[in-house]
Amino acid sequence: MTGARQAAEHEPIARVLPMLTVPHLDRDFDYLVAAEQSDDAQPGVRVKVRFHGRLVDAFVLERRSDTDHVGKLGWLEKVVSAEPVLTHDVRRLVDAVAARYAGTRADVLRLAVPPRHATVEKRPAAALEAFVPATVDTAGWSAYSGGAQFVAALQDGRAARAVWQALPGESWPDRLAEVAAVTVNAGRSVLAVVPDQRDVDRLHAACMERADPQRVVALSAGLGPSERYRRWLAVLRGDARLVIGTRSAVFAPVADLGLVLLWDDGDDSLSEPRAPYPHAREVAMLRAHQLRCAAVIGGYARTAESQALVRSGWAHDLTASRQAVRACAPRVLALEDSAYAQERDAAARTARLPSMALDAARRALTSGAPVLVQVPRRGYVPALACARCRTIARCRHCTGPLSLPGRDAAGAVCRWCGREELSLRCVRCGADAVRAVVVGARRTAEELGRAFPGVAVVTSGGDAVVESVPARPAVVVATPGVEPAADGGYGAALLLDSWALLGRQDLRAAEDTLRRWMAAAALVRSRADGGVVAVVAESAIPTVQALIRWDPVGHADAELDARTEVGLPPAVHMAAVDGTSDAVNALLGGVVLPDGADLLGPVDLPVGVRRPAGVADEHPVIRMLARVPRHDGLALSAALRKASAVQSARHDHEPVRIQIDPLHIG
Template structure:
C-alpha cells in the first residue's frame, strides 16, 4: 500500500473490532506512540481528497464548536464516487480581468479593486438599493481569479447559487468555475469536488457545503447575506458558514468579503474591532435611489386616514400602488404564506381554537370553511368559548388572501404570488403586482417601481434575540429590489409603527447604525457577539451531573434550566463567558464530551454560539 496510502487519501483502519473509514494525514519515519501499532486494513484510493490546509481547518472548526474531527470531516469531504474518480478533470485556463465600473460608486471601492492586483483586503460590503449583489460578487470572484488566485463564494440557497452560476457563465463561459451544493447528487458533487482538489478550477460557489472546498492558492472567501439562518449547519457540531470562512481566511491570510443588503451584528463587530473595513454607498446616492416611508400607526397617519390603524392597506399605500403601476411592476411583501393563517373571535378577539384538539383555526382558501391547523378538523359550527360569538376575523392573512384583496382593488392589473410552494424566477418590466413572502421575492427587470412591506408587526413579534435584526434584513432584501430613474427614486412603503428602531433604520437605510445599537445592547446584556455562549440540552438528571464536573473558565455564568418545549422532557442550560474566554469554554466542553463518550454515557447536545437561544 506504499504507493496508495499517501497523505490525504482514504483508508480503512481496524478500530474496536471493525474496519472504519479514515484519512492519512502524514507519513513519518517514527511514531510517538510507545505501544504496538496496527497495520492499515486497506487503502481505499490513491486520490488525495483531504488537503493539509483543510485538515487544519477541520481541527479549528472542531475546537471552535466543541465538536469532533470526525463530525467536521463528514461536512468537509463528500462521499467517494469510484466511477467519477477515474475520470480526469479538465483545466479551466486563465481568467481575464473583469469590468469593475459597477464598484466605483461605493465608498471604499479602492480596496475592492485591490482583489485584481492580488491584495487581500477584509471588507464588509453593504450593497445599496437597485444593485444586484450577486452580480457584484461575480465580479469580485473573477477579479481574484484574474490575479491567479482561487475564490470561494458561499450563498444561502440554491436559487442564489443558480443566479451566481449564470452570472459567472456570462463573464467567463462554461467550465471556468464549479458549483458545490449538498443536493447536487453524489456523482456531480464529487466531480466538482475533485476538479477543485486537483487544481483544475479555482472559482468555487455553493451553499454551506462549499465552505470546506480545497481551493488551490485561495485568495478570497466571500459570503452573501451572512445573516441568513440557512448558514447554520443542522448537523453536529453545528458550525456557522460565516465563522468557518473567517477561520479559514485567518489561517490562510486571504481576502474576506461579507456582502449583503443588510448588516449582521457579527459583521458590524468585525468593522468595530477594526478587523474589517466597511464599504457602502454615500448617503446622497442612497437617497437618490430609494425613498422610504412608514405609514399606518402614527398619530399623523391617523389624522390623515382614521382607518389607518385597523387597515392593512392605508390610503398612502393605495396612492403609491396606483402611481407606481403606471410605470412598472410593484412588489408587496407579506410575512405569511397561505390564505387566513390565524383566526380570532370577531367580537372579543379571543384566538379561535379547534374544539377537538385546541389547535389554532385557519382558512385555507376563499370558499373553504375554517379548519384546524393541527388535526384538520373542520369547525363549521364554531362558537367562541368566551363570549359565545360565532363570527370570525383574520388578524393574520397570507399571501393568497393579500393577492385576492389587491386583485379586487386593481381589477385590470395582473397579480402573482411567490412563496416557498412556488417561487417566481423573474418579473418582466410591465405593470403588475407580485405578492411574495420573505425570501421568495423575485427580481424584476430594471427593478420594481415600488415595494410595499405589509404586516411589519408580525416579523417583529417573534420572541427571539434576533427578531428586529432579522426583520430589518428581510425588509432590506425586498426594498433593495426597487428601481430608480434619473428623476425619480424608487418608492418603498412599510406599514407599521414608525417609532420602532428597525423601521427607522429602514427609513434611513442605515443597517450599520442599527447593528451598532444592537451591539451596544448585547454588550450590556452579555450576549453574543460581545460574549461567547453555549447551550447544553438533554435530560435533566444528565445535565446536572455534566455541569457538576464541567471545568468552566473564570467569569462563566450558568443560566437555566428551561424546558425545551418540543414535547420532550429535555431541558436546556445556557453557559456564557466573556469573549476572551471563548476558546477555554469550547475546550472545557470538548473535555466534557470526551469523558462522557469514554464512559459510554448518553449523548448531550452542545451548541456553541447558536443562531437562536429560543
C-alpha cells in the same frame, strides 16, 4: 495472512483519524503500512482500518517512523483511493472548526469531504486551455467609499477585508463577480458562499461573463452525487480557480486561496443543521484568518456579527455616501394599519392594507410597473387575533389557539381540540372583529385580486418560485427570500404583517425583519423614478426607522450595543446544552468552566427547536446556557468538548447536544 505482511521500508506507520461518531474516540490512532500500500497511503487519502473488530473509514493524517503507542499495532486494511482528498489547509480548518464549536473532527469532515464516487475519480480530467486574463470593468465599486482602493488591494494580492453594504438596487452578483475576476487575474483563487441555489445561479452567471468559464465551478446540494464529486475534484486538483456554492462549499479544497466572499450572512440557511452546527460566516472568516487572505461579507442589511468584525478592526466598512444612498433608495412610508384608515376605503378593508399603501400600488400599476407584496409565509391563516388590541384568539374550552382552516371555513377552529367557534369576542377588550396573525401568500393573493380587479396576480414561494417578472402591471405576492426580480424594478413594494415578524420571541427578530424588508425594498425603483415602499408598521419602531433612513449600519451598531449591554452573542460566547435533565446536569457537573462564566437555566427546550438525536420521545428535554466573555470562547468549547468525551465514554446517560452561539437561543 497479516503475519506474512512486510511493513513499508520508509515511514512504516500511518497516523489516521477514524470516522467514529462518539466524542471520546475523536483522536488519532497509529497503524502499520504494508509495503504494497506505501505508495498510495499518503497523507490525506481515504483508508479502511479495523477498529474494535469492525472495518471503519478513516483518513491518513501523516506518515511516521515511530509511534507512542505501547503494544502491538494493527495494519491498514485497505487504501480506498490514492486521491489525497484531505488537503493540509482543509485539515487545519477542520481542526479549528471542531475546536470553535465543541465538536468532533469526524463530524466536521463529513461536512467538508463529500462521499467518494469511484467512477468519477478514475476518469481523467479534461485538458484546459491556457489561462488568459480577461479585462474587468470595476467602475461599479467607485460608488463606495474605499471601493477603488479595495479593488487595487486585491490586484496586488493583499489581504484586504471588508463588510460591504450594497446600495439599494445594486446588482450584487455583478459586483462580487468583478472582484472575483480581479483576484483570479492576479493569480489567486476565489471562494464565494451564498445562501441558496437561486443565488448560486445568479452569481455563477455573472462570473462566467467575467472570468474564464473553464475555471468557474458551482457546487451545491442540488447536484447529483456524480456531478457534485466531479466538480469537487476539479477544485481539489486545481483546475477550478473560482468556486461558488452554498454553505458546505465553505470547506472546498481551493488551492492558493486569495479571496473569500460571503453574501447575506444573516440568512438562516448558512447555519449548518448537523453537528457541530457551524455557521458558514464563522468558517469563512476562520479560513481567511488562517490563510491570511482577503475577505468580503456583503449584503443589503447587516448583522451584529458582521458589525462586530468592523468594530474590532478585523474588517473595514465598505459603504456608500449618504447622498449616494438617497439617490438609489426608494421612498419608504410607514403606515398604521388602523381600523379608521380601512373604514374610509372598502378596498383597503378587503386587502388588509391602509389606503395610502393601496394608492401607491395603484400609481405604480398605472405607470405600467409591477408591484411587490411581501408576506411572511405561504398558505392560509395559521392563527387569529383581535383586530383592535391584537390579543391572540383562544378556544373557550381548552385555551388553544384558533385559526381558519381554509377559504370555505364557516368559523374558527381550535388547533388543539378541534372545536369550532362560530362567534368570537375578545376576552381583553370585547371586540368581535378578528384578524390574521399571519396571512400567507395564497390567501393574500386572493384578497389583492379582489382589491385590484383585472390585474394579474403572481405568487412566488415554496415549491412555486418565480425567477423574474416582465415590466408590466402585475401584483407579485412573495415570501421572503424568493421575491422575483422585475425588469426595470418594481414600482412599489408593500410589506405586510410586520408586527408578526417584529413580535417574535427571538434574539434576531429585529435584525432578520430588517434584512427581509431591505432585500425586498432593494428591488424597487429609486425615489427619483417613483419607487415607493410601504411598510405597515408604527414609524416609531427603531427597525422601521432604519428602513426609512436606509441605515443598516446604524441598526447593526445599535443591535450590537444592545446585545453587549445584556450579555448576548456576539458580544459574548454562549453555549446551549440540550438533553434530558439527568444527562445535562451530569455533563455540566463535570465541566470546569472559565472564570466569570455564567450558567443560565434550566428551561424547557424552546418551541420550534428540534429534539437532540437519540433522546427518546417520552423523555422531556431541557436547555441550559453557559455564557463567557468573548476571549474565553475557545476555553468554553474545550471544556464542553472534554466533558462530552468523558460522558460518552461512560455510556451512562442519553446523548447531549452542544451548540455554540446557536441562531435561536430561546
